[in-house]
Amino acid sequence: MTALVLALVIPWAVGAVLVLLDGERPVVGWVAVGAVAANVAALVVLAADVLSGGPVVVGTGEWPPGVGITLRADALGVLFAALSSLMLLAALVHEVVGAVRERAFPGLTVLLTAGLTGVFLTGDVFNFYVFFELAMTASYILATYGGARRELGAALVFMLVNLFGTFVFVLSVAGVYHLTGTLDMAILAERVRAVEPATGVVIAAGFFIAFSVKLGLFPFHFWLPTVYTRARPAVAAILSGSLANIGAYGMLRFGGELLAQELRYAATVLILIGCASIIYGGVLAVSRRTASEMLAYSAIGQVGYVLVAVGVGGPAGFAAAILYTVVNAVNKTMLFMTVRMRGPLVGAIFVVGALSVAGIPPAVGFAGKLELFRAVADEPALIVLFFLGSALSFVYVFQVYQYDFWREKREDPVRAWPQQVVAAVLALAVLAAGLWPEPLLALSRDAADVLRGGGG
Amino acid sequence: MKLILALTVASLFGTGAYLLLNRDLVRVVLGIVIVSQASVLTLVASGLTRGDAPIEPRRGREISDPLSQAMALTAIVIGLAVTALLLIVVLRVARAYRTEQLSEVAETETERDARLEREAAASHADEEAAAR
Numbered sequence: 001m002t003a004l005v006l007a008l009v010i011p012w013a014v015g016a017v018l019v020l021l022d023g024e025r026p027v028v029g030w031v032a033v034g035a036v037a038a039n040v041a042a043l044v045v046l047a048a049d050v051l052s053g054g055p056v057v058v059g060t061g062e063w064p065p066g067v068g069i070t071l072r073a074d075a076l077g078v079l080f081a082a083l084s085s086l087m088l089l090a091a092l093v094h095e096v097v098g099a100v101r102e103r104a105f106p107g108l109t110v111l112l113t114a115g116l117t118g119v120f121l122t123g124d125v126f127n128f129y130v131f132f133e134l135a136m137t138a139s140y141i142l143a144t145y146g147g148a149r150r151e152l153g154a155a156l157v158f159m160l161v162n163l164f165g166t167f168v169f170v171l172s173v174a175g176v177y178h179l180t181g182t183l184d185m186a187i188l189a190e191r192v193r194a195v196e197p198a199t200g201v202v203i204a205a206g207f208f209i210a211f212s213v214k215l216g217l218f219p220f221h222f223w224l225p226t227v228y229t230r231a232r233p234a235v236a237a238i239l240s241g242s243l244a245n246i247g248a249y250g251m252l253r254f255g256g257e258l259l260a261q262e263l264r265y266a267a268t269v270l271i272l273i274g275c276a277s278i279i280y281g282g283v284l285a286v287s288r289r290t291a292s293e294m295l296a297y298s299a300i301g302q303v304g305y306v307l308v309a310v311g312v313g314g315p316a317g318f319a320a321a322i323l324y325t326v327v328n329a330v331n332k333t334m335l336f337m338t339v340r341m342r343g344p345l346v347g348a349i350f351v352v353g354a355l356s357v358a359g360i361p362p363a364v365g366f367a368g369k370l371e372l373f374r375a376v377a378d379e380p381a382l383i384v385l386f387f388l389g390s391a392l393s394f395v396y397v398f399q400v401y402q403y404d405f406w407r408e409k410r411e412d413p414v415r416a417w418p419q420q421v422v423a424a425v426l427a428l429a430v431l432a433a434g435l436w437p438e439p440l441l442a443l444s445r446d447a448a449d450v451l452r453g454g455g456g
Numbered sequence: 457m458k459l460i461l462a463l464t465v466a467s468l469f470g471t472g473a474y475l476l477l478n479r480d481l482v483r484v485v486l487g488i489v490i491v492s493q494a495s496v497l498t499l500v501a502s503g504l505t506r507g508d509a510p511i512e513p514r515r516g517r518e519i520s521d522p523l524s525q526a527m528a529l530t531a532i533v534i535g536l537a538v539t540a541l542l543l544i545v546v547l548r549v550a551r552a553y554r555t556e557q558l559s560e561v562a563e564t565e566t567e568r569d570a571r572l573e574r575e576a577a578a579s580h581a582d583e584e585a586a587a588r
Contacts, residue, residue, distance in 0.1 A: 126527050133534050140541060149552040150568075153561050156481075156549050159542055163488050164476065170495040170531055177524065178502035226565075289576045407583055 003049060004056055004073050004121060007042035007081070011035050011114035019107030029096035032106030036089045036113050043082040043117070050078050051446060057123065070184060072123030076322070076447040080249045081120035083326055087241035087333045088113050090426055094337050095234040097418035102145055109238065112138040119246055125173050125183045125258075132169070132246065136162055139243050143227060145235045154230035161223040165213035172206030176258075179203070189258050197261060204262035207254045208270075215247030215303045218277035228296035233339045236292065240299050241333030247303070248325040251310050256318055256451035263313065270311030275385055277304030282392030286399065291339050294400045295332065298357060301389060302328045305372055308382065312375050318448035320368075320375040323440065327368035331356045334426040337419070345420050347405040352427040354397035356434070359390050364430050367437035371444075461501040468494035479559045481546045488542060492535040499528040 014035035021028045049056055055074040059065055073081075092109045100106060115135025122128050140162075143155035177183055179199065180191040192200065209220070216224035228236045255263040255270075263270075281301025288294040306328070309321035335353040338346050352363055359369030369390060376382040433440050468490055475487030503521035508514055510522035550556050553564060 126530070130530060130534070133538070137538060137541065140538075140545070144545065144548070147548075150565065152545065152549045152552050153565055156545050156561075159545060160476070160484060160488065163538060163542070164491060167488075167491045167495040171498050174495070174498040174502040174524075174527075177499075177527075178504070181504050183523075289573075289580065403580070 001056055001058055003042045003046040004058055004071055007039050007046060007117050008071070008114060008121065010042065011039045011110045011117065015107050015110035015114055017107075018110055019104055021103075021107070023103040023106040024100050026096070026100075029092075029100050029106045032110045033089070033093055033096055035110045036085060036092055039113050039117060040082065040085045040089055043078060043085055046073055047075075047078040047082055049073075050075055051443075055450075066184070066187070069127050070123035070186075071121055072185070073121050074450045075443070076249075076252065076450045077120040079322065079326070079443055079447045080245055081117045083329055084116045084120070084242040084245050085113055087329055088116070088238060090333055090422060091234050091237040091241065091337070094237070094419050094422045097422065098416055102147065104141060105145055108138045108142050112142065112238070112242070116242060116246070120249060123185050125176060125185060125188065127183075129166070129170060129173055133166060135243065135246070136166060139239060142235050142238060143231055146232050150230040151232070154227045157223050158227045161213060165210045165220075168206050168213075169210035172203050172210065175199075175203040175206065185253070185258060189260075192258060193261060197265060200259060200262045201265055204255070204259045204266065207250065207259070208266070211247045211250035211254070212273075213247075214250070215244055215306075216300050217247075217303055217307060218273055218280050218300065221277070221280075221300045224300060225293065225296040228299065228336075229290070229292045233292075233336050236295075236339075237333045237336035240295075240336060241329045244299070244303070244332075245325060245329055248306050248321065251307065252318060252321060252451060255310055256313070260451075263310075267311045267313060271308050271382070274304040274307035274309075274311060275382075277301060277307065278385065278389040279304075279392075282389050282396065285396040286392060288396070289400070289403060291400050291404055292336070294396050295335055295339070298393065298396060299328075299332060301393065302332075302357070305386070305389070308386075309372055309375050312379075312382075314375075315445070315448050315452055316371075316375040318451050319441075319444045320371040322447045323371050323444040324368040326440065326444065327356065327364050330426060330430055331365065334423055334430065337423040337426075341416060341420060341423075342405070343420065345424060347401075349420070349423045349427040350401055350405065352430055354401055356430050357397050358394040360394070362431055362434045364433040364437060364440070366434060367441065371441070457506075458501075461497065465494050465497050465501065468497065479557050481550060481556045481558055484558065485539070485542055485546055489535070489539055492531070492539070496528050496531050496535065499524055499531055 018028060018032055023029060050073050055072055058071045059068045060071065061068050088109060112135050115131050115138060118131030119128060119135060122131055140155065140159045143158045144151055179195050180188050182188050182191060212220040228240060278301050281297050281304060285294045285297035285301060288297060305324050306321045309317045309324060331353050334349065338350050356363035356365030359365045372386060373383060472487045472490030472494060475483045475490065478484055503524035505518055505521045507518035507520045510519045513519045549561065553561050
């Protein structure tokens with residue numbers, strides 16, 4: 001319980017102070033790193049509690065249960081919170097050991113950590129929206145990081161699209177409250193079963209649109225390449241490695257647990273949209289020559305796998321979706337970090353990331369793909385499609401590798417050893433998890449068990 | 457009452473979505489504001505009971521649902537903050553691109569991207585020729 005409160009309060013308080021200070025000074029940057037690290041530590045302790053003793057529930061403000069807002073940490077929430085905070089920590093360290101160029105960056109990253117932790121650990125639908133908006137507001141400002149024309153234009157597009165998505169989310173929250181009379185996720189999951197499916201599907205569609213916009217799935221992807229290619233690498237890493245997790249988490253929590261019945265009705269649609277994403281992202285990524293553009297389209301393709309796995313559903317499908325989200329977040333954070341660096345070590349890191357994206361051992365991407373294949377084992381069409389998607393990703397990552405690392409460089413390679421070390425640590429983690437994937441597999445199955453309990 | 461609220465929300469949302477598709481950046485911001493109002497109104501309308509204001513209930517009269525009003529208040533505050541932020545970004549974009557038209561911003565960027573693409577393609581072709 002203490003760990004849950006600390007994980008939220010530390011980044012919140014520290015972030016609020018840090019945004020007032022000059023973040024370009026290294027001290028402020030390192031305090032921010034310390035705050036995010038403390039958040040990660042608290043989340044690890046919390047995860048240990050949750051995995052051994054079941055979900056941790058805290059009622060805020062000492063209100064009686066059922067009245068106050070609850071914070072609830074279960075295996076799924078804690079896994080996503082720890083993953084997002086870790087990726088934020090990596091991106092923050094990467095930027096701080098280089099040079100922070102804007103005073104608000106460290107403070108906003110810490111506030112983003114607070115927002116994301118809250119999103120994943122809240123047990124209340126409206127509270128989810130509040131934390132969601134906290135995280136989004138921090139990331140809107142982060143997207144302007146750099147302050148040049150390109151970043152500003154991208155940030156504007158990012159804000160407009162995501163604000164629209166957020167308001168659609170609020171509409172669905174209002175609908176859910178009107179139908180069930182509660183905002184508490186645990187009570188809501190029970191009461192929503194009595195709701196007429198035709199009404200439920202409309203509300204579920206609202207949630208689906210809100211989270212698809214966040215994930216950048218095929219018909220809602222139009223903003224994503226602009227933003228990911230124009231933002232600075234550290235910001236792109238944060239957006240794709242941490243913020244996009246909200247989308248996957250929302251699909252799992254709202255689809256898998258709260259609106260399980262509606263999810264089953266819409267399963268075919270989800271699988272079709274996911275397939276469209278895989279093909280669209282893969283084909284466009286092959287046609288791109290720069291690493292950042294390739295990664296942006298690859299992000300569209302990779303979330304397609306997650307959506308297909310959610311659509312297939314069941315313990316195997318949800319576990320595969322969770323595992324693949326974890327794998328994808330680490331891959332994208334690591335690869336976006338390498339975008340503006342060159343050198344032999346960076347090349348090696350890029351290869352590890354490339355293997356992981358394509359799903360080839362010994363990288364952890366292989367374990368992710370294997371789980372996906374296992375989840376769709378009964379559907380030959382989906383197996384063919386996954387294979388095609390993997391082949392496309394193999395082509396696009398190694399094409400860019402060849403183009404960026406094999407040819408003679410005209411310009412001087414950027415040598416930033418400390419930054420390279422950060423990316424190398426992630427690469428080692430990818431390799432280690434690929435060689436010994438059992439803990440990660442067990443974690444994702446535990447997280448998927450949460451959904452089975454609620455969905456019934 | 458339900459029908460009136462539903463129609464109001466629908467027309468607000470429609471107006472907002474239409475403005476959002478506009479090319480003028482200020483109108484786009486207005487579109488976002490109107491869409492946010494549509495969602496706030498939906499929150500108010502989603503209340504389970506109708507009656508007196510919950511802060512001063514009269515005896516024997518039903519009170520309106522306080523929770524949906526609390527949600528609406530929160531949404532209004534968040535909407536205000538986000539609108540202010542959005543206006544600042546629009547101001548900075550308008551200064552950086554010296555225009556308030558979204559289409560001109562997009563054009564400038566498309567031209568730049570096309571130029572980069574051509575350069576990359578040219579250097580690619582050079583290298584392939586050299587390799588042969």
